[in-house]
Amino acid sequence: QVQLQESGPGLVKPSQTLSLTCTVSDDSIDINSYYWSWFRQPSGRGLEWIGRFYPGGSTNYNTSLKSRLTISADPSKNQFSLSLSSVTAADTAVYYCAREVPSAYYFDFWGQGTLVTVSS
Amino acid sequence: DIQMTQSPSSLSASVGDRVTITCRASQTINTYLNWYQQKPGRAPKVLIYTASTLQTGVPSRFSGSGSGTDFTLTISSLQPEDFATYYCQQSYFTPYTFGQGTKLEIK
Numbered sequence: 001q002v003q004l005q006e007s008g009p010g011l012v013k014p015s016q017t018l019s020l021t022c023t024v025s026d027d028s029i030d031i032n033s034y035y036w037s038w039f040r041q042p043s044g045r046g047l048e049w050i051g052r053f054y055p056g057g058s059t060n061y062n063t064s065l066k067s068r069l070t071i072s073a074d075p076s077k078n079q080f081s082l083s084l085s086s087v088t089a090a091d092t093a094v095y096y097c098a099r100e101v102p103s104a105y106y107f108d109f110w111g112q113g114t115l116v117t118v119s120s
Numbered sequence: 121d122i123q124m125t126q127s128p129s130s131l132s133a134s135v136g137d138r139v140t141i142t143c144r145a146s147q148t149i150n151t152y153l154n155w156y157q158q159k160p161g162r163a164p165k166v167l168i169y170t171a172s173t174l175q176t177g178v179p180s181r182f183s184g185s186g187s188g189t190d191f192t193l194t195i196s197s198l199q200p201e202d203f204a205t206y207y208c209q210q211s212y213f214t215p216y217t218f219g220q221g222t223k224l225e226i227k
Contacts, residue, residue, distance in 0.1 A: 037216075046207065046218055046219070046220050046221050047156075047158075047164065047207060047209070047218045048218070049214075049215055049216040049217065049218075052214075060214045060215075061215075062214075062215040063121070063215060064215070096163055096164075098163075101169075104169050104170050104173070104211075105152060105154075105169075105211030105216075106154040106166055106169035106170070106175075106209075106211060107154075107156075107164070107166060107209075108166055108175070110163035110164060110165075111163065112162075112163055113163055
């Protein structure tokens with residue numbers, strides 16, 4: 001069974017860069033079978049799709065975050081990463097990574113989520 | 121961006137009840153509509169994809185229907201483990217967007 005695990009700092013200062021990594025087990029991010037996405041969810045609120053990585057190196061970003069966002073991957077470690085610059089308190093949220101099934105475009109496996117707080 | 125509107129935002133129901141949640145898209149999304157269940161402190165779990173396909177392992181009391189702009193999620197007979205928040209999500213265009221959620225509570 002595929003497993004995803006987010007990791008990274010739980011506290012980031014305002015104006016700095018938030019960096020998270022998703023490690024995937026029992027699947028390869030470099031095979032043209034699935035896509036890999038990031039989401040976030042502020043406390044008590046709904047879900048927001050951040051962006052995704054395709055095998056081969058392509059990405060799609062949410063237009064609301066595009067100017068601050070980079071999603072990349074390290075196939076040798078079977079990881080993909082999120083980098084969000086110039087953070088503010090509005091970026092405080094639980095961040096999730098997930099696997100997307102192409103053709104049907106739904107998310108079948110998710111990480112457990114990691115809380116990132118932006119505060120000085 | 122495509123806006124997704126769910127109703128109701130919250131719902132109180134009893135074990136055994138039949139429950140329907142609706143989701144409306146701001147433009148047509150064909151059948152690219154997914155439903156997720158989320159419990160407190162947990163990641164979302166897919167229940168239905170492409171509007172009406174039941175994800176493997178999900179109980180058959182869950183069903184989905186609709187196409188175009190209007191969709192429904194129905195739980196035929198509520199079980200105690202079904203009390204959670206439910207989200208619809210469109211995957212027709214990026215950025216993918218979610219409804220605001222429907223919190224299903226025990227009456």
